[in-house]
Amino acid sequence: MLYKNLFYQVLFFFLFLGVASCSKDVVQNPEKLTISEGFKNPIGFYNPNPTFTWELPVSETIKSQTAYQIVAASSKDMLPNNPDLWDSEKQESTQSTFVNYQGKKLESRQNVFWQVRYWNQEGIASEWSDINTFELGLLKNSDWQAKWTGLDTAKDSIKGVRNFLMHRPQYLRKGFELPLDVESARLYFTAKGVFDVHLNGKDVSDDVLPPGWTPYNKRIETLSYDVGEFLTSGDNIIGVELASGWHSGRISRGQALYENFASPKILCQLEVTLKNGTKTTIVSDQSWKGTTNGPIRLASLYDGEVYDANLEMPNWATTNFDDTSWKTAETEAVVDSVKLEPKRHATVKTTKILEDVAIVSSTKESVIFNMKQNMLGVPKVNVPMKKGDTLTIRFSEMLLADGTFYTDNYRSAKSTDYYIAATDGVIEYTPKFTFHGYQYVELSGYDASVEPNASWIKGLVQHSNFSENGSFTSSHDKLNQLQSNITWGLRDNLLDIPTDCPQRDERLGWTGDAQVISPTAMFNFNTHALWTAWLQSMRETQTEHDDGLIPFIIPDVLQRNNASSGWGDACVIIPWDIYNITGDKTVLEENFEMGKKWVGYYQSKAKDFIPDTHSFADWLQPYPEKDGKMGNRGDTPRLFVNTAYFAHSAHLVSKIAGVLGKTEDEKKYKALYNDIAAAFESKFFDEEGKFISKKQTQTSYLLAIYFDLLKPETKVKAQKHLLEEIKNADYHLGTGFLGTPILPKVLDDMGEIDLMYKILFKETYPSWFYSINQGATTMWERWNSYSKEGGYNPQSMNSLNHYAYGAVGQWMYERIAGLAALEPGYKKIRIAPMPNTQFLTSASASVNTSYGEASASWNIENDVFNLETVIPPNTTAEVIIPYGTIDNLSVNGSDFKENANLKLENSEGTLIKITANPGTYQFRSKL
Numbered sequence: 002m003l004y005k006n007l008f009y010q011v012l013f014f015f016l017f018l019g020v021a022s023c024s025k026d027v028v029q030n031p032e033k034l035t036i037s038e039g040f041k042n043p044i045g046f047y048n049p050n051p052t053f054t055w056e057l058p059v060s061e062t063i064k065s066q067t068a069y070q071i072v073a074a075s076s077k078d079m080l081p082n083n084p085d086l087w088d089s090e091k092q093e094s095t096q097s098t099f100v101n102y103q104g105k106k107l108e109s110r111q112n113v114f115w116q117v118r119y120w121n122q123e124g125i126a127s128e129w130s131d132i133n134t135f136e137l138g139l140l141k142n143s144d145w146q147a148k149w150t151g152l153d154t155a156k157d158s159i160k161g162v163r164n165f166l167m168h169r170p171q172y173l174r175k176g177f178e179l180p181l182d183v184e185s186a187r188l189y190f191t192a193k194g195v196f197d198v199h200l201n202g203k204d205v206s207d208d209v210l211p212p213g214w215t216p217y218n219k220r221i222e223t224l225s226y227d228v229g230e231f232l233t234s235g236d237n238i239i240g241v242e243l244a245s246g247w248h249s250g251r252i253s254r255g256q257a258l259y260e261n262f263a264s265p266k267i268l269c270q271l272e273v274t275l276k277n278g279t280k281t282t283i284v285s286d287q288s289w290k291g292t293t294n295g296p297i298r299l300a301s302l303y304d305g306e307v308y309d310a311n312l313e314m315p316n317w318a319t320t321n322f323d324d325t326s327w328k329t330a331e332t333e334a335v336v337d338s339v340k341l342e343p344k345r346h347a348t349v350k351t352t353k354i355l356e357d358v359a360i361v362s363s364t365k366e367s368v369i370f371n372m373k374q375n376m377l378g379v380p381k382v383n384v385p386m387k388k389g390d391t392l393t394i395r396f397s398e399m400l401l402a403d404g405t406f407y408t409d410n411y412r413s414a415k416s417t418d419y420y421i422a423a424t425d426g427v428i429e430y431t432p433k434f435t436f437h438g439y440q441y442v443e444l445s446g447y448d449a450s451v452e453p454n455a456s457w458i459k460g461l462v463q464h465s466n467f468s469e470n471g472s473f474t475s476s477h478d479k480l481n482q483l484q485s486n487i488t489w490g491l492r493d494n495l496l497d498i499p500t501d502c503p504q505r506d507e508r509l510g511w512t513g514d515a516q517v518i519s520p521t522a523m524f525n526f527n528t529h530a531l532w533t534a535w536l537q538s539m540r541e542t543q544t545e546h547d548d549g550l551i552p553f554i555i556p557d558v559l560q561r562n563n564a565s566s567g568w569g570d571a572c573v574i575i576p577w578d579i580y581n582i583t584g585d586k587t588v589l590e591e592n593f594e595m596g597k598k599w600v601g602y603y604q605s606k607a608k609d610f611i612p613d614t615h616s617f618a619d620w621l622q623p624y625p626e627k628d629g630k631m632g633n634r635g636d637t638p639r640l641f642v643n644t645a646y647f648a649h650s651a652h653l654v655s656k657i658a659g660v661l662g663k664t665e666d667e668k669k670y671k672a673l674y675n676d677i678a679a680a681f682e683s684k685f686f687d688e689e690g691k692f693i694s695k696k697q698t699q700t701s702y703l704l705a706i707y708f709d710l711l712k713p714e715t716k717v718k719a720q721k722h723l724l725e726e727i728k729n730a731d732y733h734l735g736t737g738f739l740g741t742p743i744l745p746k747v748l749d750d751m752g753e754i755d756l757m758y759k760i761l762f763k764e765t766y767p768s769w770f771y772s773i774n775q776g777a778t779t780m781w782e783r784w785n786s787y788s789k790e791g792g793y794n795p796q797s798m799n800s801l802n803h804y805a806y807g808a809v810g811q812w813m814y815e816r817i818a819g820l821a822a823l824e825p826g827y828k829k830i831r832i833a834p835m836p837n838t839q840f841l842t843s844a845s846a847s848v849n850t851s852y853g854e855a856s857a858s859w860n861i862e863n864d865v866f867n868l869e870t871v872i873p874p875n876t877t878a879e880v881i882i883p884y885g886t887i888d889n890l891s892v893n894g895s896d897f898k899e900n901a902n903l904k905l906e907n908s909e910g911t912l913i914k915i916t917a918n919p920g921t922y923q924f925r926s927k928l
């Protein structure tokens with residue numbers, strides 16, 4: 002018996018050894034496979050030349066990649082050994098992000114299956130990844146047999162706000178028969194306008210205001226839906242609700258742009274594969290019927306929606322409905338001048354529902370609700386009504402001293418919804434073809450005999466359907482409220498495009514605001530695809546201007562044929578920021594020519610390197626010399642700002658050329674930058690590094706220093722003048738849209754971090770905490786939009802939801818928490834928190850990089866500095882410990898020197914610099 006036991010023990014021991022050794026040798030497969038800007042197994046995909054990204058699994062044994070192999074095939078069974086589309090074969094490379102596809106040409110509708118494996122730091126091959134897929138959409142106009150279809154609603158349009166003609170929303174319908182059961186089906190759909198499409202009475206998707214907003218005279222995005230489950234053999238119905246949206250509705254204060262306010266139309270192509278493999282296609286054409294006598298009577302993005310329940314048409318989108326009284330739809334052909342391309346970023350969705358609502362006040366006629374958060378979206382109301390009564394739903398961001406609505410800042414946007422009841426009883430209503438920016442909602446016209454209840458209303462928060470990407474928190478409530486106001490400001494201004502504000506008669510793609518906020522947006526939300534899609538709209542709009550002009554807003558519904566320095570530069574600054582944050586070179590390749598043309602625009606306007614273009618300059622700088630509207634551009638001169646950005650954009654074009662290997666351009670634009678910088682210094686600064694102007698501004702020094710436009714000796718002097726200016730402002734910021742985002746970076750580079758903390762933690766005007774002290778739940782357009790004692794800023798341009806000043810977020814994540822990308826895409830990460838114990842005892846940030854999650858979290862307790870950090874695989878990090886010495890520094894509870902994954906670089910003064918391999922580390926050092 003003894004020997005028998007011994008035999009089994011020895012047998013198990015060797016078995017264990019074997020499994021351990023082979024499991025140690027089994028390198029786990031790559032994970033989180035995505036294509037291009039982070040798409041996972043998409044259908045209707047826009048790009049036949051995608052890039053591929055994967056993550057190495059987080060484990061003790063896997064540190065980095067030495068090679069990879071990607072295979073792609075048109076059917077699952079061919080993988081991994083018989084790929085017919087592409088086999089990269091083994092590539093000696095550490096690259097695991099944005100690897101270009103180099104296989105066979107891919108076509109519309111093509112379904113591609115792909116897999117990847119990598120070799121780890123010891124050159125051992127991993128398992129193959131799970132099989133991922135992508136299915137291309139209809140890539141070319143010629144793929145469409147359908148016709149633009151709809152009713153001519155222009156002839157019975159209604160005079161709206163500012164006599165702007167309003168189209169009546171349409172209801173369109175088409176019956177079709179399918180001889181057999183359905184194997185699979187794709188609905189390719191878009192509209193000139195916004196739509197909601199139903200099949201056999203069921204809503205095909207929960208998209209909000211699809212297809213979204215592009216320069217419709219250049220490109221209209223198309224959507225693809227997997228609708229097999231919605232169809233049945235026999236009779237089927239497709240029904241569509243259609244409204245004006247951005248295409249045919251009032252947008253911007255000017256005239257309608259697209260096709261001169263033409264009637265909204267749909268483009269529909271339903272491609273069905275039946276069980277026997279035969280295919281049939283149903284398209285939008287003159288066989289469709291339509292009516293404008295449906296319940297949605299009016300719908301405008303700015304002005305709201307009118308819904309008359311008495312006109313509801315039960316079952317209108319099912320086979321059980323008689324549409325003989327409906328009109329025959331009109332059609333027009335698809336034209337080549339307007340490209341039809343699959344949408345290249347997420348549609349808008351309802352991403353959150355706010356239910357924690359409070360009743361603020363109520364009278365016999367009306368009741369006011371507080372959503373407790375300034376939001377963008379629509380209300381969902383459940384309200385008791387009397388038949389024939391009209392429920393009026395009004396919106397406001399904040400209240401006047403007397404508790405009534407402050408809506409002057411909505412300007413001409415009526416932003417009011419109406420619901421006309423068809424029965425007595427509780428009604429449920431959610432506006433569909435409009436959106437509002439608001440924190441407060443007022444209801445009136447409900448059954449006044451019923452006591453109002455907070456449950457009567459919910460807030461549907463709507464924005465492009467991007468996922469959360471990063472987080473930041475700290476030991477300071479107001480700093481955390483600032484982070485909340487930043488993230489809500491982003492949620493409320495990324496509805497298909499980046500907008501300036503969600504509430505008034507703008508809500509436009511202002512380029513200046515976008516360029517300052519994009520890094521903070523990318524940290525908090527996975528907005529990579531949203532930005533690259535918007536940049537495509539920017540490129541298309543630039544083609545309308547031979548001189549390379551980039552208009553103020555994209556899509557350009559203002560048509561001012563004018564540009565502004567600091568705004569147009571978004572065409573260079575955003576691609577550069579997106580590249581550095583993601584490591585995706587595609588954004589540089591796609592936008593390089595646009596950047597060169599923009600610099601060319603400056604050159605065409607420049608005399609001696611000083612461009613005489615328009616500029617909004619340091620927009621909304623506090624304490625401007627001139628009052629009122631005239632003061633909105635601040636005191637940093639137009640020509641100064643023009644020249645600074647001309648130089649900066651030329652410099653970035655040179656750097657981008659360098660990354661793309663375009664050495665000629667790299668040299669050429671570097672030389673141009675040097676020439677402009679020299680002209681800039683001699684025109685605007687004296688020998689003492691002083692800005693030559695009666696009115697000194699912080700921003701003049703910030704731009705000159707941050708854009709590196711001064712000779713080193715002048716720069717040092719200019720830095721002193723900047724500190725003087727800040728001192729003269731009692732250590733408050735004095736910057737507008739352009740100076741604010743670079744203030745923390747310049748002071749940080751100057752080692753003036755404690756001064757930046759002082760400015761950031763100021764409570765009085767102008768400061769970030771001032772608006773919080775006045776009750777802000779989002780970022781304000783102005784530093785002084787409102788105060789409890791003084792009320793609202795008298796200018797009607799006074800949005801309480803502008804994200805530009807939220808650009809400080811980037812510095813909070815990179816220097817307060819200490820998490821930053823040192824190389825593009827976080828291939829090398831910098832963990833370097835710079836705490837200030839006067840204000841904080843802890844701060845944390847985490848972000849999803851293309852390699853996996855990275856994080857930095859520190860706290861100080863009992864004179865001990867604790868730093869926990871996570872470094873994802875296939876990256877390295879530079880960790881800088883701000884306290885203690887190498888002798889009292891421990892890691893994961895043991896002496897730092899024993900940790901093989903850490904290498905001391907240097908320990909000058911108080912900073913200990915370490916290079917770290919992937920892993921999780923708890924550093925501890927004494928203050």
Ligand code: BGC
Pocket residue numbers: 501502507511513514617620798
């Ligand atoms: C917009 C801002 C924009 C500014 C430029 C304002 O009306 O709301 O977002 O940057 O104009 O002048």
